[in-house]
Amino acid sequence: MSSLREQMIQQMQLRGYSQQTIASYLNSIQTLSKHYNQSPDELTWDQIRLFIQRELIEKQISQSYINQLISALKILFVQILHREWDPIAIPRARLQKKLPVVLSTVEVERLLHALSNLKHRTLLYVAYSSGLRLGELRALKLSDIDSSRMQIRVVQGKGNKDRYTILSQKALEQLRFYYKYFRPSVWLFETSKGVAMSERTIQQVFKNALGKSGITKKVSIHSLRHSFATHLMEQGVSLAIIQQLLGHKSLRTTSIYLHVQQYALNKVKSPLDFLAV
Template sequence: MKSWHIPYSSDAYKELSDLCRQYGIKLIYKKNNRVAGIKKYDKSLTSDINIGTVSEKTESALKDFKQFMVTKRYSNNTVKSYMNSIRKFFKFYPDKSPDEITLKDVNNFIENYIIANNLSVSYQNQLINALKTFYVKIYNKKLNISLIERPAKTRYLPNVLSAQEIKKIINSIDNLKHRAIISLIYSAGLRRSELINLKIKDIDSCRKVIKISDSKGNKDRYVSLSDKILKMLRDYYKMYRPVYWLFEGAGGNKYSTSSVRNIFEKAKRKAGIKKKITLHGLRHSYATHLHERGIDIRAIQELLGHNSIKTTEIYTHISNKQINKIKSPLDDLDI
C-alpha cells in the first residue's frame, strides 16, 4: 500500500481536497492516531523549536544582541522580530554554541525549517538580516552571513480599497472613537503603530498638520490634517476627554494594536466588504488614491515616511491612473 505524507494543517488539507475534487475523488478525513506502523505527524520541526532551549553561552550572546539593538535604538518591532527568528534558529541547534555554527547549518535551517514549513520569503530575509547583524556586532564577523544566498525577490501588489469601499467602512461605524481611529488612519496613511503612539500635542490644528514621532526607522515626519478629521477629532475630544494619548485604552494607557485591528475587521464585515485586505490596506489605499489624483510620487514618499523611492513606486503599479487611459481592443469589435 502506498502512502503520502502532507503537513498537518488546514491549508494543506484544503489544497489536497481541491486537487482530489478535480479528479472526481472524494476525500474523507478521519482522525486516527493509532494506525499501525505510522507515527502521527508532529507539525514537522515547529513544535520542537517553540518549546526547546538554547545553551547558556547562546543565551548570554542573545542577551548581548538584544542589548545592542536596544541601545542602538532599533524599533521595538525589529528587536522583537530579530530575537524571535534568531532564537528559533539557535533552538534548531541546541547542542551548538554560536561560534560553532557554520554556513552549512544556516542553509540547512533554511531548507529544513523555513522552506519545509512554507514560511515566507520575507521571514527568510529577516532571519538572514538578524544573523548578519548578530555575527557582525556580537561575534565580530566569525561567520560571513553575506555568503548566504538570498531568495529571489517576488513583487506582490497589495490589495487596495476604492473610495466608495472606504466610505462604506467608515459609515458602518457608529462609535465616534472607532470612527475617528479608522478615518484618521486612512486620511493620513498612518501605520497602526503610528496611530496608537499619537499624543494630543501631536495634532497641530493651526498649521493643519500631524506630527509622527519615532516612526519606522526612528524618523519624525509631518502629515496633513484634513478639515473633516479635525472636526471629527474635536467632537471626539469633547466626548472622551483623553489626557495624554490621543486614543486611550484602559486606565489611560495607549490603545492596543489588536483593538484597532478588531475595529477595522468588524467594520469591514458590517460594510459587506469581501476583499481580502488588512488594516494596513488603508495606508496602501491612501497612497494609491493620492497617486490617482496626480500627486507626485516623491511627495507621497515623504508623506508615507519611506526611506527609498522604490518602496513608494509600487503604488504606480496599483494605481488605475494610466490603466484607465488605455482602451481595450475588444471595444473596437462589432460584437
C-alpha cells in the same frame, strides 16, 4: 543565549533599531536555536542553511521572514562573535514583488460608515486620512495634532524618524467630536486605564468594520495606508510629496503605487485630440 541576547539588544539599540525590529530579530534567532536545541553561536552554516530550506519548503515561510533571520544572524555572527560572514553559504532570499491590495474610495466610505462606535470610527478616519502605519497610529498623542497647520506629527516612525503628514479637515471635525465625549489625557486613542490602545485591539476594530461593510477583499488596517497613497496619486499628487507623507526612505518604495492606481478610461484623452488638425 542570555548574554548573547543582551549583546544583540545593545548592538541593535546603538544602531537605532525600533523595539519592534529588535523583538522580531531576537524571536527569529530564538526559533532557530530551539529547533536544534543549541546556542546560536554553536550552529554551523549547514545547520542554518538546512533550517532555512525547511522553513521555505515545508512551512512555506515568507521570504521576507527568511531575510529577517539572515539580517539578525549577521548582527550576531559579524558584530558580536566577530566571525566572517559567508554570503554564498547563506544567500538572501529573492523577494517576490507583490502589489499592495487597495480599497476603492467607495469601499473606504463603506468601511467608515460601518462602525457606530465613535472612538473606533475616529480611529479609522485618522488611519486612512493621514496614511499612518499601525504602530504610528497607536503611538499618537494629543500633542501630535496640529490643527493650526493642519498637520499630524509622527514621532519616531519607521527608522526612528520624525515626520509630518496631513490632517484632514473631516478627520479634524471627527476628532473634535470624539474628544468632546472621551477626553483622552495623553494618548489620542487610549483605553479606560489611560494607556494607548494596543495594536491588536486596533486590528480587531478594522476587522470588525470590514465584516460589517461586506467587503470581501483580503485586506488589513495597513491597506488603509496603501489606499491613502494610491488615492493621492490618482488625484495627481506628486510621487515626491507622497513619499514625504508616508515617510519612505526611498522613492522606489513609493513608486509601487504607480502600478495600482486606476484612471477612468473615459477621462483619458488621446494625444491626437489636443492637436490642431
